[in-house]
Amino acid sequence: MHAIEGNIKWIMLVVGLITCSTLLVVISPQAGLMSMFGALPSALDEGVTQILVRNWGALIALVGGMLIYAAFRPALRSFSIVVACISKATFISLVLGFGGDYWDQALFAIVFDSAAIVIFLMYLFSTDSNQS
Template structure:
């Protein structure tokens, strides 16, 4: 766990930058849906919901980048990211198993990141805050 704690800044930066790539959904909602799930939703409401989804995911990525440079904010940022990523994973596993072929990479990435973030939080409970 000490290795994760030492690399946490870089883990947060890389995962934050990769998470920010979902801003693509705010620009091209149909393209993002096709890339992530292999299909699209039609209509103006779909465009609103998917664009909003892309912005919210991007905000989690921005928080991760911010937290990488602000150790005092890391526990809150990590909890927000964990909840957001587990919500996505849970929804795909419960309601979207048909999309695991295309969304599987995102699900796998989020599960790995969640595991690293949980390990980091557990380590933070035992160690004083590193500045």
């Protein structure tokens, strides 16, 4: 536990930077979706799909940015970590629940997000027990 507490700033920076990689989806939805899922939705050329996919990428990158910012602001760490855990758990649940065709391609994201959640929860519980 001490290793996580002592290195949480760097853990948050790494997780935040990798999470910010979804900016690729904002810039190029086709390239981003192909790299993450190995496929494109059939309606990607339609305007509303372009908007939703780019917005999804921006929101995920925002969570990454929040982790990076909170790495340097200890008072914001717990809040940022909780938001990131909820976001990552939602993504994992959606891919596992509805994305059976994409599990192989999304495996890195599932494993990475799961590991981040476990590490972040360990940090939250260890800091909570230290405050009691």
